[in-house]
Amino acid sequence: MLSIENLEKTASQVRRDIVRMVNGASSGHPGGPLGSADFLVALYFKIMKPDPAKFTMDGVGEDLFFLSNGHLSAGWYSVLARYGYFSIAELATFRKLGGRLQGHPATAEGLPGIRMSSGSLGQGLSVAIGAALAKKMNNDEHLVYCLMGDGELQEGQNWEALMFAAGHKVDNLIAVVDYNGLQIDGPNENVMPLGDLQAKFEAFGWNTLTMYGNDMDEVVDTLKKSQWYTGQEQPVMIIMTTHMGFGVDFMQDNHEWHGVFPNDEQTKAALAQLEETLGDY
Numbered sequence: 001m002l003s004i005e006n007l008e009k010t011a012s013q014v015r016r017d018i019v020r021m022v023n024g025a026s027s028g029h030p031g032g033p034l035g036s037a038d039f040l041v042a043l044y045f046k047i048m049k050p051d052p053a054k055f056t057m058d059g060v061g062e063d064l065f066f067l068s069n070g071h072l073s074a075g076w077y078s079v080l081a082r083y084g085y086f087s088i089a090e091l092a093t094f095r096k097l098g099g100r101l102q103g104h105p106a107t108a109e110g111l112p113g114i115r116m117s118s119g120s121l122g123q124g125l126s127v128a129i130g131a132a133l134a135k136k137m138n139n140d141e142h143l144v145y146c147l148m149g150d151g152e153l154q155e156g157q158n159w160e161a162l163m164f165a166a167g168h169k170v171d172n173l174i175a176v177v178d179y180n181g182l183q184i185d186g187p188n189e190n191v192m193p194l195g196d197l198q199a200k201f202e203a204f205g206w207n208t209l210t211m212y213g214n215d216m217d218e219v220v221d222t223l224k225k226s227q228w229y230t231g232q233e234q235p236v237m238i239i240m241t242t243h244m245g246f247g248v249d250f251m252q253d254n255h256e257w258h259g260v261f262p263n264d265e266q267t268k269a270a271l272a273q274l275e276e277t278l279g280d281y
Helices: 004-025 031-048 070-083 088-093 124-137 156-167 197-203 216-228 264-271
Strands: 064-067 144-149 173-179 207-212 236-241
Touching: 004 031, 004 070, 004 088, 004 216, 004 264, 031 064, 031 070, 031 144, 031 173, 031 216, 064 070, 064 124, 070 088, 124 144, 124 156, 124 173, 173 216, 197 207, 197 236, 207 216, 216 236
Parallel strands: 064 144, 144 173, 173 236, 207 236
Antiparallel strands: none
């Protein structure tokens, strides 16, 4: 089991992968994945600890994860590869024609670790609720996790799903909102203010926690704490505050890096700020 220090080193390597993948494809979204890298690393390497060799689409007998904000794919692909779902060398095929690592995760190519195609925002929570209900029906005591973006909460389907999960006591579900305050067109507050999310989630009947998502200690502690609240007839929500572009000074907290690839010079500057810990692909 990885220590906090080793988790941080893994997250640094994942961030290097993200920058190099998006640069290599001359396309993609670096900002969000850089911000959520600590969470994804902690979830796979410390919390869920799935067995890649036993991957199945139905996920019976293991914890499940669904990425709703699919444009964070570069970070998820890196974590899946570093965890052993497929070859690390395959990261070089990101967004390449005919490859399995599509710009948004897809199931058609049969990429291990992917159970849901996610490009259209607002759908991941609904799918995660369905998976959680299936586990209840099958007497499978494992948990279901879902990551959403904050701008994604502007999609109405999320609020229908929030009502459904609470109303049907889907208490084996832990949802996480990546709350960086930014979306492709600018700050959330300028596009569509979200208001007091914690008060809203609690009013919808969710047990709601908060954490700073760019501190590995806090991420691990909060994820462990969230597990304590499962099985109590309420779904669990974590509002995870992060910095878009975390780790790269010229990308951090800048919405313009939501979906813009760094050129070669910018990539070199970014990699100089991110420690190579596990070896580049």
